[in-house]
Structure formats: structure tokens, C-alpha cells
Amino acid sequence: DIQMTQSPSTLSASVGDTVTITCRASQSISRWLAWYQQTAGKAPKVLIYEASSLKNGVPSRFSGSGSGTEFTLTISSLQPDDFATYYCQQYHSYPLTFGGGTKVEI
């Protein structure tokens, strides 16, 4: 199975900050990576797919980059709605696997 490791697990930031979350795969997954945002009590929502493609309707302050084994999610100018937990997920091969999550808190 491909292991996905996110860092940091928790990130403290303020409104207006730019933050970066890293996701590392245990083997190359090309660009088959998605990022999800989950707020309290809600289901995950996809933000980014294929490492850097922004899902329709997602604000442009979210961006993704990377390929192979190292990926980043960057949130520019954090907004109050962005305080949530973020997960990466590889879909290079089954079983699909998720990172452990990064909680972005105030």
C-alpha cells in the first residue's frame, strides 16, 4: 500500500496568512493526488485534483503543486472559512490512501 504522510499535523495561523501543507507519498504516484477540506461535522470536500487542478467553484487562493512523491497545498490569504482540516489522497493505485490530516487553526 502507498503511505501518505502529511506535515504538519497542526498549523496555527491568522486570517490573511499564507500557509503551506506538505504531503509525501511512500512511492511515486505521478500527479494522481487530490486535496480535501473538512470542516467540523461535514464531509470532506475536494479542492484540488491531479495535484494542481482546481475543482470548479473552489476559490483561487487554494493551489496545489508537486509530482512524484512530494506535494504541497498552499492557501493564500487565509479566510475565516479556511480554518479546517485538510487531507491529501493518492489515487495512483488501490487501495486508495489518505494522509493523516493537517488541522489549520487560529
Add this chain to the structure above:
Amino acid sequence: QVQLVESGGGVVQAGRSLRLSCAASGFPFNSFAMHWVRQTPGKGLEWVTLISYDETNKYYADSVRGRFTISRDNFKNTLYLQMNNLRTEDTALYYCAREDGDYLDYWGQGIPVTVSS
């Protein structure tokens, strides 16, 4: 709009069975692969199983293979997860999710399953 609504969760004793359902609407259900994903506070998000749009392909996580069965009824626009021989470690919030090119673009609200010893 796309809606996925899970049902059938609850509290069950270890060793017993439970069947989850996921009612889909707002999109051509028979054209999309569907997944079940579960979430626990301790283990985070764990992918469980996939079924292709036409049921020809099914994949399972090692942790549930042989105990869980995914199926779908494309006439009723409903996805199912039959869970047999439940274990306490199957306790989780279960989500159904639609696949779009292998990532999961829409998720249900989740349904809790608690397995007691």
C-alpha cells in the same frame, strides 16, 4: 444538485451484520463509480471499497475483504454496503462518495456505525 444520503447505520454487536444504503440523486447514477470511505478519530479517513458504474469491478481494503460486500441498484439509484461479521474496529462514520476520475468529488453526510463487544 448532486445528493448522496446514507442510511442503515446504528449500534450492533460484534459478529453481527448491518447493511448501509446510499440514495443518490441529481446525476446519472449508472454512469459513475461509487465508493465507501470511513472515518474514525483515531485512524482518520480510510477507503473501504469501490464499485464500477456497471458492477464489473469491485475493490476492497484488506481490512474488510471477505466480510463486506459492495453492490448497487442502478434502477433504484442506490449503493449498498453489506457488512458481515462486524468487529469493534469497524466502528466509524461511513461515507458514500461519487468518483470522478478516481478522486471523490461528492460525499454523503455520513452515517455512524458502532460495533459493541
